[in-house]
Amino acid sequence: MLPNKTSLAPPGIAGELSAQRLRTTRPSAAALSVLALAAGVFLILPMVLERHAVDLLVFCGLYAIAGAGVGFLLGQGGIVNLGQAAFYGIGGYASAYCSARLGWPAPAGIAIGIVLSLAIAALIGQPILRLSGYFLALATLALGIICTNIYFEADFITGGTLGVPGVPKLAVGGVIFDTPEKFYYLVWPIAFATILAMHNLMGSRIGLALQAMRDAPDAAMVMAIDNARLKLWIFMLSSGLGALSGSLFAHYVGFVNVDSFGVDKSILFLLVPVIGGASVPAGVIVGALFIGLVPELLSTLGDIHRVLFGLALVASVVFFPDGLWGLGRDLTGLVRRRSGATRGETTP
Amino acid sequence: MNLASRVAASAPDAPLLELKTIAHRFGGFQVLHDVSFAVPAVGITGLMGPNGSGKTTLFNIISGFLMPMSGAVLFDGRNIRAESVRRRSLDGLVRTFQTPKVFERLTVAENVMVGAFKAGRSGFFAGLAGLPAARREMTEMRARAYETAQRFDLGPVFDHPSPLLTAGQRRLLELARAYQGQPRLLMLDEPSSGLTTTEIEVLITKLKLLAEEGIAILLVSHDMELMGVAQAIHVLNFGRIIASGTMAEVQEDAAVREAYLGV
C-alpha cells in the first residue's frame, strides 16, 4: 500500500523544508477557502478602488511577471540575476517598435520580443552559466549595463534618450485594453498563470532535477541530470518572462525609453523575490505588491523609498532569507503548533 | 596471467569494464602508472590500497570525474575515457560517494525518485503546463521508488526529510537511489565509512542481493570484512596494481603484506 503523503516528520524541521517539497498533496480545505477568498478579493478590487490605485496594481502585476523569472532562478537555481531589465527592455522595445513604427498587431511585437529574448538568453547563457555564484551574478549585472549602452546607441530602433513614443494600446481579438481596469484583468491572470506554471514545474520530474542539481550537483550528474541544460532552460524562462512583462509595459504606458531599463529596474525585479520569498513561487505576489505599493505610501517623503528598498533587501538577506512569505509561513506554523499543543496530541 | 584476467576470461561474456594502461599525473607527481585490470559483468570486484595509492584518482577516472592522461577505459568494449559523467550514467555506470551525497532538501522518497530521472520522459514544457501525463509519470515514479525504498529498509521513513536519517540509512538511501538508475556497473567509494558494525552487516547483505540480481559491483574500501564479499580483488599501491586474486590469495601475497604492514 502506497503511504499517503502525510507528514511523519517533526514539525520544526519539516516546516522549514516543506516549502521545498513536491506538491503531490491535495490542498486542505482551509487552503482552498483562503484561495477562494483571495480570488474573490482579486476580482472585485478594480471595482472598489480608485483609478490611481488600480494603476499601481497593474504595475505590481508587471513586477510579478518579471520578478517571477528572477525568483525562479534564485529559488530553484541558486542564481542571482541582476540583468532582468535587459530582457524587459527587449520586450518593451520590440513591442514599441513593431506596433508604433511598423504598425504591426500587438501579438507580433510581443512574440518577437519573447523570441529575441529567448535567443539572446540561449546565446549568452551558455558561456556565462558555467560561471559560479559571484562571477555569474556580476556577469548578469554587466549584461544589463551592456544592454543599456546598446539601447542608447541603437537609436534607429530605440530612439536613444528620446525613446519610442506613441505605442498604441494593446488590442487583442477585438478587445482594446485602454484603461487600468482592463489591463488589470489582463496582467494579473497572466501573473497567476506564470506562478501556477512554476508551481507545476517544481512538482514535476524537471523540478525534482532542479532541486537535485542545487543540492548536490555531482550526484545529480551521476543521475544523468544535465545541469548545464537545466540552468540554461530556467535562464531562458526568466528572460522570456522579462520580455513579456516589458511588452505589456510598453502597451500600458504608451512610451518607452532607456530610463525604464537600467540597473535600478534589474535590482527592483530582484527585490521582488528576495523580499517576497523565493522558495515558493507565490512569494513573488507579496514581493510585487511590496515593491509597487511602498513607494506610493512613502511618496510624501521624496525619494526615500529607494533607501528603504535597499534596507529591506539587506534586512531580508540577513533576517528572513525566505522573505515575507517565509516569515508569514513561520508565524502561522508557530501559531498552529501553539494551538496544537494546548489541545493535546492530534495523532495517536 | 593474473587471477583477475582468469576470472574475466572464464566469464561467459567479455568484461564489462576494462582499464588499459591507465596513467595519470598531478603536477609533477605520477599518481598512476600503467594500471590495467578488468571487471566482469557479474559479481563483486574489489579495489584496495593504502592511503595515497591512487584509489581515489582511479575511481574518479572510471566514473568520469577525471580524464586520464593516457590509457583507455573500456565499458562494453567502447572507450569512454572522454565521456561525461552523465553519459556514463546513461550507459549504466553509476557511482556513490565516500560521504553520501544525499539531496538534503528532498525527502527520502524524492531522493529515490531522482534516481529514476533518466528513465522519465516528461520535459520542461510538460512540467510547466502540469500535463496529466507528467503527473501520472510522477505518481508512477513515486510508486516504484517506494518498492525500492522497501528493499533497502527505508519504507518506514519514506516521506521523512533526508537530513533526519542515520548514517547507515543515508548510505542505503544513496544505494537505493543509484539502484533506481538501473546500473549495469555500480561503483561504491568507501561505502562503509561512518557506519556501525551492524550497519555494515546490513550493507553487505544488500550488496549481495544486488550482485545476485546481475548488477556488477566495483567496490573500493579499507574495510577487510566488507571486502570479503568480493570475488576478485585488485590491490593498488603507489599507483600500480601489485596483486590480484581472491581475498585469501591477496592476503597471503608478499607484496600486499609489505604495502600494508611494512613486513
Next chain:
Amino acid sequence: MLFTQALLAGVTNGFVYALVGLGIAVIFKGSHVINAMQGELAVVGAATAVFAAAIWGLPLWLAVVAGALTGMAIAILVELGPIRALFARRAREESFLLLTVGLGFTFSAGVLYLFGREEHLLPPLGDEVYEVFGAIIREHALWVIGISAALILALRLFYRHTHLGLSMMAASIDPDGAATTGINVRAMRTATFALGGLLAALAGLLVAPLIGVGYQMGPLLTLKGFAAAILGGLSNPLGALVGGLVIGILEAMSIVFVSSGMKDAVALTLLIVIMIFVPDGILGRAGRKGG
C-alpha cells in the same frame, strides 16, 4: 594626437580602476567576500567630501579626510553588522552577494536622497596642464597616477613588513592557526574591510575632480574594478594594477576605434570574457601567491 590622448586617459582611468580593484582584492583576500558595493563606497567617499566642503565649509584637505574616513567607517560597520551575522549563520555565497548588492543599492540611494542627482566635482590637486607627445594631460591626472602608485607600493610594504599586515594575511590564510598565535581573527576581518573601504573612498576622491561622481556610478565602477582585480588574479592585490591598466587602456582605445558611447559596453564585455577565459588572472596561479 587622438591616439596618445586616449592612451593617457586610459592610463589615468586604469589607475583608478586598479585602486577600486585593489580594494576588492584586499577584501577578498582577507575575508573571501566579494564586495559588490566597492564602487558605491567610492561614490560615498567623494560625495561626503563634496558635502563637507560645500555645506560645512571645511577646508578641502579636511573634507577629503572626512570622505576617506566615512568610506572606512561604513565598511567597518558593514563588517561588524550584516557580514558577521551572515558568517555566524554560515550563509551561502549568494547571501553575501545579495547583501553587498543590497548595501550598494542602499548607499547609492542614500547619496541620491541626501545629495541629489548631480555629479559632484571636487577641486583638483593643481590646475596645470601639461603636454606629452602632442597630447594634453591635466596635473590632477598625474597626481592620480602618482598617488595610486604610491598606495599600491605602500600596500605591498604593509602586507609584508608590518605586524598588522602580516596578521591580516595570516588570519585569512589559516584562521585557526592564526588564532593560536594570539591573532584576533575577527578583528582582522574588520581591519580588512576597513582597508578596503579606505581604498574605495580614496579611489572616489581621486577620480571626482576628473569626471565628477554621481549616485549611479557605483555598479559601473565596481564592475570595472572587479575586471581589474580578476585580470590581475583576485588573490593578488598588486595584480589589480596590471589589470586596471589593461582595462583602462582597452576602454580608451575603444573610444577611438569604436565609439565613445559604447566604451562601457566594451569594458564590461571584456569583464565577461575575462571571467570565462582567465578567471585566475593573467598572472595565473603564480600570481595568486604574490602580494
